[in-house]
Amino acid sequence: MSNYYKKDDVYLNSLWGFDYAFCHSDCTNKKCGRNHYSKSFKAMGKTYGVYTASDFSSKCKKYKKPKKVAE
Numbered sequence: 001m002s003n004y005y006k007k008d009d010v011y012l013n014s015l016w017g018f019d020y021a022f023c024h025s026d027c028t029n030k031k032c033g034r035n036h037y038s039k040s041f042k043a044m045g046k047t048y049g050v051y052t053a054s055d056f057s058s059k060c061k062k063y064k065k066p067k068k069v070a071e
Contacts, residue, residue, distance in 0.1 A: 005062040018026035018044035025057035029064040
């Protein structure tokens with residue numbers, strides 16, 4: 001698979017029981033259904049207590065690196 005982005009559609013993702021990996025990278029793309037801060041992740045957390053998480057930001061074409069904060 002060349003793109004790990006997933007649409008953040010809670011209903012569609014819940015049909016499969018949220019059976020996919022969530023991303024624990026520093027990605028700021030909250031529209032991605034794999035993102036730890038997505039609506040899908042929040043809905044899954046209310047239903048299931050176990051999930052998988054990976055950091056595949058180097059493979060994702062829609063990865064958004066956070067802006068650096070001036071020191």
